[in-house]
Amino acid sequence: MEASAVPQPTRWPIAGHANAVDQLSRAVASGRINHAYLLTGPDGIGRRTLARTFAQALVCQADSGERPCGECSACRRVREGTFPDVTTVSLETQLAASERRDSRNTVISIETIREMRSSISLRPMEADWRVAILEDVDRVSRDAYDALLKTLEEPPPFVILVLIATEFAALPETIRSRCRQIALEPLSRDLVSGALRERGAEAEQANLIARLTRGRIGRAFDLIADQEALDQRRASVDNALEMIGDPLIALAEARRLADVFRRGQREQVQQEIDLFLGLWRDLLLAKTGRHEAVVNIDVIEQLTKTGQNWTLGAVQTAVESCYQALHDLSVNVQPRLALTSMVVQWPEPQ
Ligand SMILES: [Zn+2]
Numbered sequence: 001m002e003a004s005a006v007p008q009p010t011r012w013p014i015a016g017h018a019n020a021v022d023q024l025s026r027a028v029a030s031g032r033i034n035h036a037y038l039l040t041g042p043d044g045i046g047r048r049t050l051a052r053t054f055a056q057a058l059v060c061q062a063d064s065g066e067r068p069c070g071e072c073s074a075c076r077r078v079r080e081g082t083f084p085d086v087t088t089v090s091l092e093t094q095l096a097a098s099e100r101r102d103s104r105n106t107v108i109s110i111e112t113i114r115e116m117r118s119s120i121s122l123r124p125m126e127a128d129w130r131v132a133i134l135e136d137v138d139r140v141s142r143d144a145y146d147a148l149l150k151t152l153e154e155p156p157p158f159v160i161l162v163l164i165a166t167e168f169a170a171l172p173e174t175i176r177s178r179c180r181q182i183a184l185e186p187l188s189r190d191l192v193s194g195a196l197r198e199r200g201a202e203a204e205q206a207n208l209i210a211r212l213t214r215g216r217i218g219r220a221f222d223l224i225a226d227q228e229a230l231d232q233r234r235a236s237v238d239n240a241l242e243m244i245g246d247p248l249i250a251l252a253e254a255r256r257l258a259d260v261f262r263r264g265q266r267e268q269v270q271q272e273i274d275l276f277l278g279l280w281r282d283l284l285l286a287k288t289g290r291h292e293a294v295v296n297i298d299v300i301e302q303l304t305k306t307g308q309n310w311t312l313g314a315v316q317t318a319v320e321s322c323y324q325a326l327h328d329l330s331v332n333v334q335p336r337l338a339l340t341s342m343v344v345q346w347p348e349p350q
Contacts, residue, residue: 012053013070015195015217016187020050023182028057028067033129034180036152036161038137040168041184044219050184051133051162052078055086058160059127074127085124089116090135108136110144117151120159130159137165137175145172152178186215196224204298211295237299240275243343245306250343258336261329269335270326273342277322283307284315306349314347321345 012021020039027033037054039047056068056078068075077083094112095105116132124130134140140148152175155161161179165171168181193210195217197203201224212233213220223229243250261269282294286304294300307315321342328338 011066012057012068014046014050014053016191017046017050017184020182020184024050024054025057028054033058033160035155035159036163036179038163038165038168038171038176038179038181039184040165040181042166042186042216044213044216044222045184045186046216046218047164047184048133048135049218050182051164054162055131055133055160058129058131059083059085061126083126085127085129086131086133087116087119088133088135089113091139092135107139107141108134108144109141110147113140113144113147113151117147120151120161121156124158128158130156131162132159133162133164135164137163138167138170145175149174149178187217188215192217192220196220199224208298211297214295234298236272236275237279237296240272240279241299241302241306243276244279244303244346245349247343247346247348250346251340254339254343255336258339261335261339266329269329269339273322273325273329276342277319277326279303280315280318280322283310284312284319287312287315307347309350310347318346 012025014021024037039051041047053068056070056075059074059078060067060069061072061074062069068078074083078086081088089108089112091105091108094108097112097115098105116134120130120132122130134148137148152161163175163179168176168183189207189210192213192215193201193203193206196206196209199221201209205224209220209223213223239253243253257269257272278295279299282296282300283303285291285293286300287307287310291300296303325338325342328341329335
């Protein structure tokens with residue numbers, strides 16, 4: 001790899017994350033590349049896209065100009081997941097490769113790490129580097145960590161490992177200390193909505209999705225392309241608004257949710273409560289003039305109208321009732337009790 005005298009920072013096709021892009025693109029341009037990187041941050045923040053773009057930059061076949069060019073055969077095949085010198089390993093690929101379809105696939109197994117190790121021990125076929133992207137590093141099984149550690153300790157000279165994890169602090173020190181960490185933070189709402197508009201979203205929709213996804217650009221891109229999920233969210237919001245506007249509906253819904261919870265769909269019930277919590281918080285924010293922080297901006301007018309006569313204290317009590325219900329359910333309070341106690345603390349429309 002040829003090192004240019006003055007590495008120029010390139011503009012990668014990545015919204016935000018300027019520091020991370022700067023670090024990685026400079027490494028590629030200068031040829032001074034670490035053997036292991038650890039990209040951390042919450043799910044949906046853009047870690048995978050960054051890892052893939054870095055891999056493209058490392059193997060791009062463009063003669064000159066910006067790397068990755070995004071158009072050469074290598075760039076294209078990395079994007080499609082078919083370039084031989086770039087491997088991605090994740091819970092998803094593990095499941096796809098597994099013949100035991102009944103396996104629970106909740107952790108990255110030692111076999112998967114061993115397969116990755118043997119695949120990267122071969123010299124690259126087309127590029128200067130062999131790049132292995134390992135996602136879900138938080139979910140690597142205990143015994144597999146040792147195999148991963150060995151790879152990190154003595155990587156073949158042509159190998160670049162890109163690990164992806166949620167929380168830096170949750171990983172063993174032995175792993176952390178052998179990687180260059182790049183932490184991705186949530187992006188500003190303006191940046192996310194601007195990126196969505198660049199992709200053709202209308203301003204109002206882009207603004208709503210930027211608020212709903214709280215700076216997680218990857219999730220924002222997923223959501224804007226998923227009309228079904230958007231429709232479902234809107235239906236849930238409308239249902240919650242009906243509950244907030246009518247104590248009888250709220251009580252009936254609380255009982256229904258208790259049944260759902262008892263049938264084992266706990267996560268679904270927690271999501272519903274999170275939604276109530278979000279709406280009550282939004283109302284509190286709107287009432288105190290902090291519209292900028294409101295998440296469910298598309299219904300805030302209706303919500304404010306419903307609650308126009310409620311005191312801040314009454315809304316605050318409703319917020320707390322949601323936290324209490326989440327807590328009660330987590331410590332196995334009877335679901336019907338936990339959920340009905342929540343809604344009876346909500347203020348009554350006048
Ligand atoms: Zn290229």
